[in-house]
Amino acid sequence: MNELLELIGNLQDCPWATWKPATLKFCEAHVCERIVAPAETWSNLPYLLVGVWLLVRGLGRTETRFGLYALVVGICSSLFHASYTYVFETADLAAMNLLGVEMVIQALRKLGWMKGHSPIAFGAILFVAAFLLLLGTVGADRLLVFGAFVAVVLWLETLIFVRNRRLKTPGRYGGMIATLALFGLAYVFWILDYSGIVCAPDRHWFSGHAAWHVLNAGCFLTLSGFYRSR
Numbered sequence: 001m002n003e004l005l006e007l008i009g010n011l012q013d014c015p016w017a018t019w020k021p022a023t024l025k026f027c028e029a030h031v032c033e034r035i036v037a038p039a040e041t042w043s044n045l046p047y048l049l050v051g052v053w054l055l056v057r058g059l060g061r062t063e064t065r066f067g068l069y070a071l072v073v074g075i076c077s078s079l080f081h082a083s084y085t086y087v088f089e090t091a092d093l094a095a096m097n098l099l100g101v102e103m104v105i106q107a108l109r110k111l112g113w114m115k116g117h118s119p120i121a122f123g124a125i126l127f128v129a130a131f132l133l134l135l136g137t138v139g140a141d142r143l144l145v146f147g148a149f150v151a152v153v154l155w156l157e158t159l160i161f162v163r164n165r166r167l168k169t170p171g172r173y174g175g176m177i178a179t180l181a182l183f184g185l186a187y188v189f190w191i192l193d194y195s196g197i198v199c200a201p202d203r204h205w206f207s208g209h210a211a212w213h214v215l216n217a218g219c220f221l222t223l224s225g226f227y228r229s230r
Contacts, residue, residue, distance in 0.1 A: 019085040023138040026209040027193045029201035030084060039203065040081035043210030046217035047074025054224055066224035069099050070217065077213065090134055093142055097130040100149025106227055107156035111163075140194070175226025179219050186215035 014032040028037045035041050047070050054067030073095045080092040101123045108114045114122070133145050157176065164171050192198040193208025200207070 016083045016085055019083065020087065022080065022084045022086050022089040023142065024089055024140070025084075026207070027196060027199035027201055028204065028207045028209065031204070035082045036084045037081045037204075039205055039207045039210045040213070041078055043206070043213040044074045044078040044081070046214050047071070047077065047220070050217045050220050054220065060228060062228045063224045065102065066220050066227075069095075069102065070220040072098065073220075074217075089142075093134055093146065094127075094131055096146045097134070097149060098127060100130070100146055100153070101127050103153045103223070104149060104156065106230075107153055107160065110160050110230060111156065172226070172229040175222045175224075175229060178222040179226065182215050182218050182222065186212045186219075189215070 014036075015034050016036065026037070026040060028039050030036045031038070051067045051070030051074060054063045054070065057063055073092075076088065076091040076095040080088040082088075104126065105114065105119045105123055108122075109119065130145050130149070134142055137144070160171070161173070189208040189211040193212070198208055
């Protein structure tokens with residue numbers, strides 16, 4: 001009993017103890033420091049490197065936007081895993097949804113369904129709706145919002161592919177195929193880590209969720225190349 005009380009007391013003295021806790025928890029054990037999950041935090045560095053790389057290259061508006069998205073995701077994800085607080089968890093997921101909004105708009109414009117409509121206004125409405133859904137969910141259910149974006153994008157891209165085949169105007173899909181391959185592999189690591197199938201809680205230099213970050217950072221490169229080719 002005394003050991004339990006001592007543990008509770010120690011947790012209350014941790015840097016982020018007064019903040020509302022996050023609703024998601026991955027394999028890595030939390031430490032009572034400013035950076036709660038070191039491996040999950042430092043592994044966001046590739047997002048920042050990719051973001052800076054895309055901005056420095058400056059090949060066009062598409063790469064500039066995806067460079068900014070990579071930076072936003074990297075910063076928000078770092079803050080979430082460093083603190084494991086609800087507010088930064090929400091910011092991390094909202095940043096992912098921001099990317100989802102961009103991909104939906106890109107597909108709608110390619111289909112010609114955005115004519116006469118402002119993509120900025122539509123994107124804002126879509127993002128706010130997704131954000132409200134985030135506020136109404138907890139735990140793994142919060143990831144379903146981004147999952148819905150992915151499903152919609154795949155459906156729209158399938159329509160584009162079928163239309164192009166019918167019109168005999170094939171597009172370049174190397175970037176999208178590479179993105180799906182990276183994302184699929186990253187998701188395998190996410191599942192293995194989140195479910196505890198492959199888990200070493202006290203290994204604070206790398207983890208399955210860290211692999212998810214590293215692989216997904218590459219998706220910003222492949223996606224920017226795919227949309228730029230259009």
